[in-house]
Amino acid sequence: MLTNREQLIFNWIKEQPSITQKEIAERAGISRSSVSVHISNLTAKGAILGRRYILSERPYIIVIGAANVDIAGRPDSLIISGDSNPGKVTMSFGGVGRNAAHNLALLESDVRLLTAFGDDYRARELKEGCIKNGIDIDPSVTVPGASTSTYLFIMDHNGEMQEAINDMQIYENITPERIEERLDIIQHAAVCVVDTNLPQQTLEFIAKTVSCPIFCDPVSSIKARKLKKILGRIHTLKPNRLEAEALSGITITDDASLKKAAETLLEKGIKRVFISLGEQGLYCASHEKKVKLPLLPAKIVNMTGAGDAMMAGITWAYTQGMTLEQTGQVGQAASSIAIEGLETINPKLNTQEVLKRAGL
CATH class of the missing domain: 3.40.1190.20 (Ribokinase)
Structure with a gap:
């Protein structure tokens, strides 16, 4: 039988399997050490397997x-160093x-x-x-x-990266x-x-x-x-x-x-x-x-x-x-x-x- 507090924590873990003890403590308004005790009790009662809830059956x-935002520039033709080159600039997800x-x-x-x-x-x-x-x-x-x-890079007209700056x-x-x-x-x-x-x-x-x-x-x-x-x-x-x-x-x-x-x-x-x-x-x-x-x-x-x-x-x-x-x-x-x-x-x-x- 779970206590009311244990049931509440169990429900949070079920909704968000990778929730941290710090996040649980903030939600519940209790200390992290108290959360640790509740987690131990839930584990002892067989309700969960560790802090990350029941493990996925699928590997x-x-x-x-x-994980970055990538900003890429590619010239239409042979790149001219030190000049403004016509081409395409795109933004995508990267990292x-x-x-x-x-x-x-x-x-x-x-x-x-x-x-x-x-x-x-x-x-x-x-x-x-x-x-x-x-x-x-x-x-x-x-x-x-x-x-x-953010990752900013310049390619040549063949798609090969030439220069890049990363803000990481x-x-x-x-x-x-x-x-x-x-x-x-x-x-x-x-x-x-x-x-x-x-x-x-x-x-x-x-x-x-x-x-x-x-x-x-x-x-x-x-x-x-x-x-x-x-x-x-x-x-x-x-x-x-x-x-x-x-x-x-x-x-x-x-x-x-x-x-x-x-x-x-x-x-x-x-x-x-x-x-x-x-x-x-x-x-x-x-x-x-x-x-x-x-x-x-x-x-x-x-x-x-x-x-x-x-x-x-x-x-x-x-x-x-x-x-x-x-x-x-x-x-x-x-x-x-x-x-x-x-x-x-x-x-x-x-x-x-x-x-x-x-x-x-």
Whole structure:
């Protein structure tokens, strides 16, 4: 038999499974320590399983990382530096974490996103876009008074990014304390995907406390340095050539040095490494096997979402129990579909098309 207070808290948890103890305390007008006692009682009585209520029966993926508003400029012809170039300017939703989550949703995954939103009009649009596209944002943080993360980039007329500016200070609010408050939902995920837009101390806390497989996109050679102390806790890493060099200390100039870089990363404790080589394809490596896959043909329209789609494809393939090579093929297929769309996320991405293009 639940007390009136326990029943009230139970109902709140049922409505919002990732509600934090702090939020419950504020609603109930009681101390956080009192909430902790009520949660313990509910757990002891078998009403809930931990602070995140009854776990989803369907395996889910949690993505912890960036969600931005992307502003992109693309000239109609060869760009002239230092001049005003006629072209197109578009605004869309982006961010490494959000993009990976969106692609995972297109691949029919149950996906949760833990990011930091501002409280401006862009944040409202960003949240609505996530929900509309099948992304559960319940674990995310809203920061009062903060501006939504914005990413401004310029492409050349072929769709290749040339310059970019990011305003991402808001992610400093994804602290170890915020992660700890949401630890139950993270621990019970099939996979935890992170990107290095997170603060270093947060990445290190996740590596230390999270027991489910951690997949990581290094994002850039500079941000990749945040991972050096925790490589042994990462299950799957998807770097490009520069990021792999930064993390392995090996300059990649040929197949031999490529293999050496991958082996160095594996020796640090990583289970699987997928090194994106641009036009030269994808190098897939584990302790048991290494294979270099050629680039899949595609009509390039917009390259900006290629890496995020590959990350999603690799993650989805893992949850389907695929082999190393099959996982790489799926990652490449997802990436090739992504770059054929006008926007960062290609709505034509789906499991059937990915498997067909991957030849599986």
